Amino acid sequence: MLDKKSPLPMYYQIEEDIKGKIESGLFGVGKTIPSERELSEQYGVSRMTVRQAVSNLVNEGALYREKGKGTFVSERKIEQPLTGMTSFTEDMKKRGMTATSRLIGFSVISAPPDIARKLHLEQGEEVYEIQRIRFADGKPMAVERTFLPIALVPGVDESIVMGSLYEHIEENHDYKIDKATQVIEATTADQEQSELLAIPYGAAVLHIERLSVLTNGTPFEVVKSSYRADRYKFISEIHRT
Numbered sequence: 677m678l679d680k681k682s683p684l685p686m687y688y689q690i691e692e693d694i695k696g697k698i699e700s701g702l703f704g705v706g707k708t709i710p711s712e713r714e715l716s717e718q719y720g721v722s723r724m725t726v727r728q729a730v731s732n733l734v735n736e737g738a739l740y741r742e743k744g745k746g747t748f749v750s751e752r753k754i755e756q757p758l759t760g761m762t763s764f765t766e767d768m769k770k771r772g773m774t775a776t777s778r779l780i781g782f783s784v785i786s787a788p789p790d791i792a793r794k795l796h797l798e799q800g801e802e803v804y805e806i807q808r809i810r811f812a813d814g815k816p817m818a819v820e821r822t823f824l825p826i827a828l829v830p831g832v833d834e835s836i837v838m839g840s841l842y843e844h845i846e847e848n849h850d851y852k853i854d855k856a857t858q859v860i861e862a863t864t865a866d867q868e869q870s871e872l873l874a875i876p877y878g879a880a881v882l883h884i885e886r887l888s889v890l891t892n893g894t895p896f897e898v899v900k901s902s903y904r905a906d907r908y909k910f911i912s913e914i915h916r917t
């Protein structure tokens with residue numbers, strides 16, 4: 677099964693083989709994979725080599741370990757295209773999943789300097805600061821902190837942000853959402869994020885900052901969010917022109 681003459685290291689070939697078995701469904705989501713001992717016998721390599729392959733797959737998020745129980749196959753990551761500008765609610769609907777939110781913060785604050793600058797506000801102008809955990813089929817995917825100018829979108833309340841904010845903005849105001857710039861950075865979960873997202877402290881997290889603009893050119897939201905890196909990957913198509 678493995679090519680001992682190949683320049684590709686053994687652990688790498690094992691990783692690819694395990695990935696193939698996950699893809700084909702031979703190793704099912706949420707099920708254990710064979711033990712290190714079994715794998716080392718199957719592949720005819722040392723347990724150390726198997727351990728390296730499995731650890732790499734755990735670090736990538738394809739597998740996860742549970743103490744005393746074994747190594748399990750993770751759910752497939754959500755593939756989020758970085759092309760269209762969609763809302764969380766729309767993204768989930770497209771996948772046949774249900775989006776829900778838990779509101780963990782809702783307040784009116786005077787815009788902090790970086791937010792005021794990005795939203796073209798005067799110093800002291802008020803914004804809503806909305807903190808939501810976003811769930812897909814009941815599982816936490818991201819924590820979002822949204823800043824929205826009150827003067828632009830007055831009358832936002834807690835029941836509105838339990839649903840889709842974009843739907844509210846486009847349906848209850850004479851606005852059309854146009855575009856956004858997004859910056860994605862790798863971080864690790866702090867204590868709060870680990871509790872909110874139900875992931876271990878220090879687990880990989882994708883921090884995204886989005887600055888969104890209406891078709892009339894007005895910036896209307898800054899969103900700072902933390903996405904679970906074990907559940908999300910972002911895909912972009914690039915052109916060489």
Ligand code: 16G
Pocket residue numbers: 762763764765766775820822839840841842843884885886897899901
């Ligand atoms: C997405 C956006 C967020 C936006 C939200 C609106 C990112 C990476 N994504 O989660 O900026 O505020 O959708 O969703 O920031 P909603 O219409 O379901 O409330």
